[in-house]
Amino acid sequence: MATQHSRSAARLMMAPAVVLLLGWMLVPLTMTLWFSFRKYLPLRGGDQGWVGFDNYVRFVSSSAFWPSVQTTLIIVGGVLLITIFFGVLLALLLDQPMWGQGIVRILVIAPFFVMPTVSALVWKNIFMDPVNGLFAHLWKFFGATPVEWLSQASLQSIIMIVSWQWLPFATLILLTAVQSLDSEQLEASEMDGARPLQRFGYIILPHLARAITIVVLIQTIFLLSIFAEIFVTTGGAFGTKTLSYLIFQRVLESQNIGLGSAGGIYAVILANIIAIFLMRIVGKNLDA
């Protein structure tokens, strides 16, 4: 329904949200952009003027850069693999007839609602501590030397912690998708002689492809900026410095604002690229 009155009212009503988000997006981003072109070290001399793309070059040519990219890829890739793989399996399992499905769902969903600092610290200390942790006790029980998780297998540890947190999300999304699969399709394929594994491969998996894509895209965006888990466990040491953690350190720890800002702009560009893909899919859905 569209009249003059309602249309002008609509514009007015959208204004606060639009203005706030516009401000939130533009103001700090513009400042970051500004800083990225300057040599700015608040603790060592302050604003030292325009340096063009110097920071951008220095950021990618620093010795910490490629390792951080690698770390990011490993962590994000690892978590995606684990959460999607087990997420699909779990979703299929939870879709089966069973007793107490409601409770199992609660058990499986719970980790997503645990705040990141809690899960990181609980894992770090109560499970992974090489002296007092539960894993240490378990390893010793089997006569093996306990693993010093966060120093020796730091990336694996982080991946484990983050996967544990995000598995519920993937499972829930994929379960929703599995449940939306028309059972008649499956029955028809069964009549056509397809065996369970074939039904999975030819019917269920393609149906899930869309949901998996969404999970990948959304999780990637959030995983690129995981912070708390690294902050409270390794502080970026032992090779766990992701790209965003590197930027964080440049900005808040070594206080090289110019350099950190250039890194921040890289991160924004990267996130936007992924966001474009995601928004295209969401957009198509909005039309439907």
Added chain:
Amino acid sequence: MARAVTNNRKIINTAAAWAIGLLIFFPILWMMLTSFKTEAQAISDPPVFLFFDWTLENYSVVQERSNYGRFLWNSIFIAGGSTLLGVIIAIPAAWSMAFVPSQRTKDILLWMLSTKMLPAVGVLYPIYLIFIKLGLLDSVMGLTIIIMLINLPIIVWMLYTYFREIPVEILEAARMDGATLQSEIVHVLTPMAIPGIASTLLLNFILAWNEAFWTLNLTAAKAAPLTAFIASYSSPEGLFYAKLSAASTMAIAPILVLGWFSQKQLVRGLTFGAVK
């Protein structure tokens, strides 16, 4: 499927599902159990599962010694305040998008969602500076505003989807009945949308409560919510597993309960309708 499932199948499914479920839930369970142990028992080898001397001392120590109440209050204020504020701003916006859509509506919605994808590190320093300038650093108000801003896209999105389910004729009938825009929203739209608004409040309260970037970087002693309080256990003194467990249990318990109620909302709110 209409076919009867064999009991055997069901038993296997149930066993497998429960095993996996308990495995996944185990860390939380173990943490909760540990919260009732003494520090010595918390690190004991072999570990004790259920049969130990249950004690509440950790809970009282955490609450007394560390001013737990303030952190709790900060979390409640920030999560509740940011969500309420967000909903108030979002209702009119969602109304326009749902009931007076234009060519640009879809683009504006997508743009709003994309602001959520902004990596926080990218704007950390400017926000830091702005907060210092405005005196908002380490203030509950400041944090409430930031978290409102990062959740606003999701709040608008969720309300939009719920509003779309309301037949526009009912609002038109209200207009024919002489309702002003304000009356239309207050007397007709909002009462009809209460379930949707509640779901939105719920999910975003949870997301705000668990937010762990801005709450860690923009707060110090005064405004730190529970996320930051727990983070302080990363450099502890002495034995602390049981205390950490107690603090953690208190910090996450309400959210676990709320989270159980918000499963459906989670799918709706965080996949932006791309999965139905």
Added chain:
Amino acid sequence: MGSISLSQVTKSFGDVQVIPPLDLEINEGEFVVFVGPSGCGKSTLLRLIAGLEDVTSGQITIDGADATSLPPAKRSLAMVFQSYALYPHMSVKKNIAFPLKMAGMEAAEQEQRIANAAKVLNLTDYLDRRPGQLSGGQRQRVAIGRAIVREPSAFLFDEPLSNLDAALRVNMRLEISELHQTLQTTMIYVTHDQVEAMTMADKIVVLHAGRIEQVGSPLELYNNPANEFVAGFIGSPKMNIIGGAPAAKRDAKKIGIRPEHMSLSQDSGEWKGVVSVAEHLGSDTFLHVDAGELGLLNVRASGEVNLRHGDTVFLTPDPEKLHRFDQSGLTV
């Protein structure tokens, strides 16, 4: 109270003009029916009058005053929606009271008006129920009640009977007609069902692709359709339209003859054909006759006629009731 006129009103959605310049006069107290096939613009026209959509150009006058840019609330019109649009979270009583509350009416007067409306519509026993607890017919009455209490200049009905089952539809048709007799208020009624139009209207407006094809009383449209479209739309079963030789013989491009205006004979007649389907209803018999070059003709005979599939029949049209159309479809 209750005269509405539209002058050169157009409506476009984006680049698409759905209603070309249109003029219409609605007189006080008339029961006017907008009828036409799906997509003809009848609902759009109603919404323009209601104020729920803006006209692209032109003027709408209500009771002598220009209402073109008035919001719906100020036009003193009440609308009954196809889906009833009741407020699900309010009781029947609160639903009916809502417009009065919006108008700031005093509680005592509200009570009175509600009681009256409830009595007229047999809703007194349901005042405390929620819409979800009512049947389709009851919900419709609540929607009408909500409209009545406003004592508007005119009532607007947007296909109100479409969601009801057939038997209920017949009853509600009578009730609405009776309501009109009682209240004597202008009613504008939109429907795609020409039977509803014919039985309820004082004046019918036949719409097609946004254009008014003809305005007139039911019998005027039946006896003197202005063009082929109206001739084919009004009357059920549809009028037979025949081209070719029989039309040329009568100096027209096409001729039309209603099924009930032909005489049947098994021996002789103007047109010869073979019965393809015979429908025996007891009160009438409908025959579908394959008349070769003339196509499939519908014939209606009263009472029981003993003709079956395969029988040969002769049809003769009543010359007084024959309609002639020229090449642009207009009646000659």
